[in-house]
Amino acid sequence: MQGIGVVERGTTRRRLMAGAAAVAGAALAPGSGRAQAPGTVKVGLLVPLSGIYARFGQLMRMGAEIGVRHINEQGGVPSLGGAKLDLHLFDAGDSTEKAKNAAQRMVADHPDLVACSGAYLSSFTLSATEVTERAELPMLTLSYSDLITTRGFRYVFQTSARAGDQAKVTLPIMLDLAEKATGKRPATVAILTDNTASSLSFVQPIREGSAGFGVKIVMDETFTPPLSDATQLIQKVRSSRPEMLIMPITVISDVKLLIEKMNEFGLGRGRVPTIGSGIAMAQSDLLQNIRPAQMEGFITVVGNWDAKGQDKIIEEFKAATGEPWMGQNGIATYGDMWIMRDALEKAGKSDRRAVAEALRTIDITEGAALYYPGRRVKFDANGLRETAGPVVVQWQNNKPLTVYPQDSAMAEITWLKR
Amino acid sequence: MLQLEGFLQALNAGLLLGAHYGLMCVGLSLIFGVMRVINFAHGDFMMVGMYAAFHIFTLLGLGALLGEGAGPYVAALLAAPVLFVLGYLAQRFLVSRVTGTRVGNLEGEGHYAQLILTLGLSLILQSGGQILFGSVPVSVPSELSSEAWELEFAGGALVVFVNQARAWGAVVAVAIVTLLVLLITRSRTGKSLRAAADNVQAALYMGIDVDRAHRLTFGLGVAITAVAGGLLASSYPFTPYVGLEFVIIMYAGVVLGGLGSTVGAFWGGLLIGVIQQCSALLLPTQLQNTAIFAVFLLVVFLRPQGLLGRVSERT
Numbered sequence: 001m002q003g004i005g006v007v008e009r010g011t012t013r014r015r016l017m018a019g020a021a022a023v024a025g026a027a028l029a030p031g032s033g034r035a036q037a038p039g040t041v042k043v044g045l046l047v048p049l050s051g052i053y054a055r056f057g058q059l060m061r062m063g064a065e066i067g068v069r070h071i072n073e074q075g076g077v078p079s080l081g082g083a084k085l086d087l088h089l090f091d092a093g094d095s096t097e098k099a100k101n102a103a104q105r106m107v108a109d110h111p112d113l114v115a116c117s118g119a120y121l122s123s124f125t126l127s128a129t130e131v132t133e134r135a136e137l138p139m140l141t142l143s144y145s146d147l148i149t150t151r152g153f154r155y156v157f158q159t160s161a162r163a164g165d166q167a168k169v170t171l172p173i174m175l176d177l178a179e180k181a182t183g184k185r186p187a188t189v190a191i192l193t194d195n196t197a198s199s200l201s202f203v204q205p206i207r208e209g210s211a212g213f214g215v216k217i218v219m220d221e222t223f224t225p226p227l228s229d230a231t232q233l234i235q236k237v238r239s240s241r242p243e244m245l246i247m248p249i250t251v252i253s254d255v256k257l258l259i260e261k262m263n264e265f266g267l268g269r270g271r272v273p274t275i276g277s278g279i280a281m282a283q284s285d286l287l288q289n290i291r292p293a294q295m296e297g298f299i300t301v302v303g304n305w306d307a308k309g310q311d312k313i314i315e316e317f318k319a320a321t322g323e324p325w326m327g328q329n330g331i332a333t334y335g336d337m338w339i340m341r342d343a344l345e346k347a348g349k350s351d352r353r354a355v356a357e358a359l360r361t362i363d364i365t366e367g368a369a370l371y372y373p374g375r376r377v378k379f380d381a382n383g384l385r386e387t388a389g390p391v392v393v394q395w396q397n398n399k400p401l402t403v404y405p406q407d408s409a410m411a412e413i414t415w416l417k418r
Numbered sequence: 419m420l421q422l423e424g425f426l427q428a429l430n431a432g433l434l435l436g437a438h439y440g441l442m443c444v445g446l447s448l449i450f451g452v453m454r455v456i457n458f459a460h461g462d463f464m465m466v467g468m469y470a471a472f473h474i475f476t477l478l479g480l481g482a483l484l485g486e487g488a489g490p491y492v493a494a495l496l497a498a499p500v501l502f503v504l505g506y507l508a509q510r511f512l513v514s515r516v517t518g519t520r521v522g523n524l525e526g527e528g529h530y531a532q533l534i535l536t537l538g539l540s541l542i543l544q545s546g547g548q549i550l551f552g553s554v555p556v557s558v559p560s561e562l563s564s565e566a567w568e569l570e571f572a573g574g575a576l577v578v579f580v581n582q583a584r585a586w587g588a589v590v591a592v593a594i595v596t597l598l599v600l601l602i603t604r605s606r607t608g609k610s611l612r613a614a615a616d617n618v619q620a621a622l623y624m625g626i627d628v629d630r631a632h633r634l635t636f637g638l639g640v641a642i643t644a645v646a647g648g649l650l651a652s653s654y655p656f657t658p659y660v661g662l663e664f665v666i667i668m669y670a671g672v673v674l675g676g677l678g679s680t681v682g683a684f685w686g687g688l689l690i691g692v693i694q695q696c697s698a699l700l701l702p703t704q705l706q707n708t709a710i711f712a713v714f715l716l717v718v719f720l721r722p723q724g725l726l727g728r729v730s731e732r733t
Contacts, residue, residue: 261564
């Protein structure tokens with residue numbers, strides 16, 4: 001079936017040699033569209049399809065494949081005579097080295113790729129974009145790292161808010177949401193975080209900026225994942241009696257231990273409003289490890305999520321994959337395919353440089369924009385989407401629902417009055 | 419009052435978790451004590467035990483049959499015979515090549531070969547687990563994992579939460595260790611295991627089938643640790659790499675308790691649980707495991723034979 005690619009992986013010496021030559025060639029004369037079937041445009045998806053992150057890569061693959069199918073069913077790229085998108089999949093594996101090798105194979109074996117999306121983990125994206133940048137291949141990414149669009153690269157386009165930016169605005173957003181829901185701004189906060197880079201970068205601006213918002217930090221604990229028991233940590237939360245708990249956790253076993261312990265101690269289900277970061281607290285795998293009722297009221301801040309107006313696509317994704325919701329990995333790659341299509345339409349030719357230039361100047365508020373918070377696709381000079389901001393998701397009635405921003409919200413936030 | 423409550427809570431959590439650690443350590447210690455094999459695949463056998471409990475629970479429908487209260491414990495116990503057979507076969511066809519009466523011809527009394535073999539087994543179990551079970555974390559559903567008995571003291575000013583899943587798990591762990599001690603000290607099979615442990619040649623002269631004793635030992639050691647894994651599986655999501663998170667704790671517990679001492683290994687594991695949880699009262703939480711190894715080094719320095727180990731080498 002056109003538009004659904006095969007997974008390409010594996011490295012041989014001959015391939016590497018060919019790759020090196022082709023990288024050089026691609027840098028000199030990138031993307032002419034040669035060797036493609038008539039009426040098709042090659043786009044890539046570089047995500048983990050093997051190893052411990054394969055599950056997330058598969059979700060991204062499902063989103064991208066549905067996106068490509070929809071685009072092709074709706075006429076492909078009109079300015080290219082209705083050319084269909086032809087999606088090629090590349091396995092980023094489970095390490096930065098493998099991600100970089102996969103990127104090298106991608107640009108070497110497919111000089112006619114016009115754009116790609118990837119690569120799930122920020123560390124994978126950082127290493128893969130070193131390759132795509134040299135090959136002048138535009139790459140769209142949901143990865144959060146601040147470094148992605150602060151290195152002066154011209155061919156990377158970040159659709160989500162940077163981690164640092166998310167963290168800076170999270171506290172005031174949460175205080176406003178709490179005040180709107182209860183009429184009272186929380187005055188005390190506890191911080192309970194693991195010591196992974198993303199969690200620490202999330203809590204740092206909160207530690208530094210809380211006083212400026214009139215919030216007192218009553219507990220601040222950092223632990224090394226994975227936990228073997230959460231009793232001591234939740235006992236400290238119980239003793240400090242915060243009005244709000246910031247709890248960015250990245251390991252699913254820690255989510256289970258902490259959430260179950262909070263419920264055991266009578267602090268769960270929104271009694272202590274708890275805000276996490278990233279998808280660990282909202283991924284569907286949680287359903288195999290914890291009763292969804294115990295997640296009720298927990299909040300997490302992510303880069304993208306199922307939103308208002310996407311119901312048809314979400315239902316199709318759920319039917320096709322058996323997943324209970326789409327989540328940021330599926331929705332982001334679905335949207336990325338539409339951004340590529342819009343950029344190709346604007347570029348008017350199947351050329352990666354032209355597509356990159358189109359991405360730099362594109363400004364759309366419909367179509368692809370529907371799949372991103374802020375509902376606008378316009379990138380700044382660094383490649384960061386200008387209206388990218390955090391999406392606040394809260395577990396309500398056994399599933400995580402978007403509650404912020406307002407134009408994407410599928411439900412009102414619930415915040416128990418004390 | 420809050421500090422006292424924190425201490426009691428930590429002690430309670432440490433004892434309950436420590437009982438699970440203790441059971442893991444007993445399995446490892448039994449194998450080392452009888453066979454003198456340092457089994458680096460022990461954590462991975464525990465992982466297989468966790469998956470066995472998980473699949474027994476789901477395939478037999480134990481949740482519907484017995485409820486999510488008792489079901490996980492029955493699944494953990496039923497994982498034991500599965501892992502016993504796996505351990506028995508692993509010893510029969512692999513470990514026996516580098517242990518027992520055959521090690522005389524091997525360099526370092528077979529310890530180098532044992533090291534490589536068990537490390538290889540570990541890698542095979544991890545990779546095989548990845549292929550068979552995937553990388554999505556799972557856990558055995560339990561309605562008790564977030565339920566607690568609330569013990570009130572001082573007119574309710576002081577409350578200690580006793581997690582029900584961990585508490586029942588600790589009871590099962592103590593029961594299994596008790597049964598094992600009775601088996602080793604009171605039964606004819608136990609005597610043959612002890613004889614094989616004390617002196618292989620003498621045991622052979624006395625007509626004891628040492629190879630069979632080793633097969634039983636390896637099977638029992640693996641099965642006991644599998645039960646410990648199965649007990650944890652309801653409160654701890656696991657993947658095929660979960661063994662790595664526990665194998666160091668197992669070794670620390672075995673050395674703390676005294677190499678080769680089955681009861682000592684249980685106390686060693688229990689002590690590690692208490693140190694791990696109580697250290698968070700004084701030190702940053704990040705240093706929980708550092709505290710374990712600080713105490714471990716102290717014991718090695720002051721009492722190298724471990725808390726309940728024997729001073730002299732066996733003849």
